[in-house]
Amino acid sequence: MSASAATSGASIVATEQDLHEIGEIVARHAQLEGPLLPMLHALQDMFGHVPQAAIPVIADALNLTRAEVHGVMSFYHDFRKAKAGRHTVKICRAEACQARGANTLAATALAKLGVEWHGTTTDGAITVEPVYCLGLCANGPNAMVDGRVVAGLDETRLDALLAEART
């Protein structure tokens, strides 16, 4: 991730460099059939969120209105308008994990971190998101830490993961 200070938080100010990178990403995907989701994913991979400054660039390249691009982006849970914490922990809330104690585990973790779902800890270290199934359903409760899946969690193991993320 090479996000500059100017694009952190909900800031809509973009640097020359950011605009250059946005332009490159948009141009690289413009010839695909159905290019918008791959573009948004690539932007989020680069910046940690989809910068506001990218919306008009995409709209222009794909002959869409800015409202249409915003409409697509806001439809999907994955795309973020602002940067998340330094680490994102997604805890599975789906039925199979619930059958193995996920509700209590998640409630305890949220209470310890002092956040609600989608919240970020005050030190900016961890954002907690719900996720509905990671496909490890006989081994729950499960979670995803920055894109890495972890299974068979209990309070001790989740605490260790959260502590690791905060260092």
Add this chain to the structure above:
Amino acid sequence: MKIYLSRDAVAKALGAEDVAVAIRDEAEARGITVELIRVGSRGMTWLEPLVEIDAGQGRLAYGPVRAADVPALLGGEIDTLGRVEDIPFFARQTRLTFARCGVIDPLDLDAYEATGGLKGLRRALAMSGEAIVDELKLSGLRGRGGAGFPTGIKWDTVRLARADQKYIVCNADEGDSGTFADRMIMEGDPFSLIEGMAIAGIATGATRGYVYLRSEYPDAIEVMQEAVRIGRARGLLGADVLGSGRSYDMEIRVGAGAYVCGEETSLLNSLEGKRGVVRAKPPLPALHGFLGKPTVVNNVISLATVPVIFERGAEHFANFGLGRSKGTIPVQIAGNVRFGGLFETAFGLPLGELVDDVAGGTASGRPVKAVQVGGPLGAYFPREKFDTPFGYEEFDGQGGLIGHAGITVFDDTADMLGMARFAMEFCAVESCGKCTPCRLGATRGVETIDRIAAGDPAAAALLTDLCETMTDGSLCALGGFTPYPVMSALTHFPDDFARQKEAAE
């Protein structure tokens, strides 16, 4: 010495990468030559990370293996589980679709070919499109995504459509809780999916394909992308498929966390770069699909089963099963179970046998209270219905569905009112917003269940009425099937709804 270690997401999530490092380190320390082969999962997830060691006398299994166990493992101090094929959970299965999963390195195309791979495609390349479709119809294969629509008929519609471009789209947006067969086959035998999609392309005249794969499956994305790259480099994909002069190529596309995109029309909109909103049918995707062109939309397992049907013949496949549910089904045993994982078997096994015998009851050791069959939109089955045989019509007849064949087991601590409320809450979070019964009904459903919990005597009738409206009036299965878990919980577990009332009084 050959050592096989699972690289499936379950194994990795339980520490397989650390085990791999430990095996290399320990082998070096002991001065022994070890060939470490990373394979898919054998499906017995309570044994992951599973290690198989072949010291010249065949593959012997050990598991679960932690990194700290590796010195003892290579020192011969750990008892083996024996051959995987002799472990009861595995021995009872009929593996057609998953025959190679966990056996070979998923990205080794030569190993794939040596175990029967590409035979089906080679056979199909010598057949007419009509003959391919006829053979598929004969196999009786029905859509494994849940709807159970005959795959051959869908292919025929696309084959007969006239268009300058047709598409094969694989629905790998496996969002149902309690299901992981798609993930496991993509991570464990990706070429079977690619081969199945190529056969679909050859049969229907579609030259391009997409796999729409959910972002919650990072390991599957990685394996599939690499498999497509290898497929292109080796001439399995591209302008001249296996030297036949026929063209077929494909790409992996990543979803963005919307459950509703598992619905085929919503998936097509998402693939086109739009909001994943459901389209009204007709027109059918087979005639008016991706970018308005004729499109086959099939589930991963449907497509990954096609190669074995063409390798061994339609009749071989159709000889398995029950009634109109032909062949095998990869049942995914999940939730609070002792022995969970992937269990491929011919249709027809009673639900109770799967839960009590195969899964060995609950992991907590407490009695089984309910089993949700078919994911978040499937009904909760009480023990009284455990004699229901696993088949499309059989589950339909019992007020349920098999869906993508996931079964999620709950012990007696489960609060069924809470599960019903969760079903409505999930529907509200994931509704695409296109139709009113789903968009508003789900939120009103949560509120109505809260009223039941608060002891409102009129609320249960209201909930029933609301569910009827959602069933009859929703455009797709999200709003239309959410009443399955809700109403089955209310009907079969009335105590959980009444007890709340008493507490309030």
